[in-house]
Amino acid sequence: MAHYAFLDDSNIVTEVIVGIDESELIEGKTPEDWYGKFRGQRCVRTSYNGRIRFNYAGIGYSYDPIDDAFIAPAPCDHADLTLNSEKRWECASCEANLMQSRTTA
Numbered sequence: 001m002a003h004y005a006f007l008d009d010s011n012i013v014t015e016v017i018v019g020i021d022e023s024e025l026i027e028g029k030t031p032e033d034w035y036g037k038f039r040g041q042r043c044v045r046t047s048y049n050g051r052i053r054f055n056y057a058g059i060g061y062s063y064d065p066i067d068d069a070f071i072a073p074a075p076c077d078h079a080d081l082t083l084n085s086e087k088r089w090e091c092a093s094c095e096a097n098l099m100q101s102r103t104t105a
Contacts, residue, residue, distance in 0.1 A: 004035055005057035005070065007042040013061045013070070016046060046070060054087040 036043035046057035
């Protein structure tokens with residue numbers, strides 16, 4: 001069993017499915033190729049535990065083909081929002097606000 005993400009023309013994830021194991025072939029094609037042709041969308045394997053492509057794909061995530069990574073939508077629009085080397089968002093402003101709300105609640 002493996003998970004696969006379907007991408008639109010802008011490399012945004014539109015759906016994630018559970019499919020056959022990536023080592024199996026369907027009519028002589030890899031699952032990514034077969035599912036993609038069947039759906040008319042690009043299909044890219046994703047890993048539920050994040051072992052490949054950095055993060056498990058979710059609807060609305062983007063796929064970066066250069067770094068071969070799924071990236072979550074930006075959680076905020078603060079100027080100090082950065083994407084770390086693990087392709088996860090970090091924001092000092094959001095972290096400070098979260099810490100403040102925990103101490104004042």
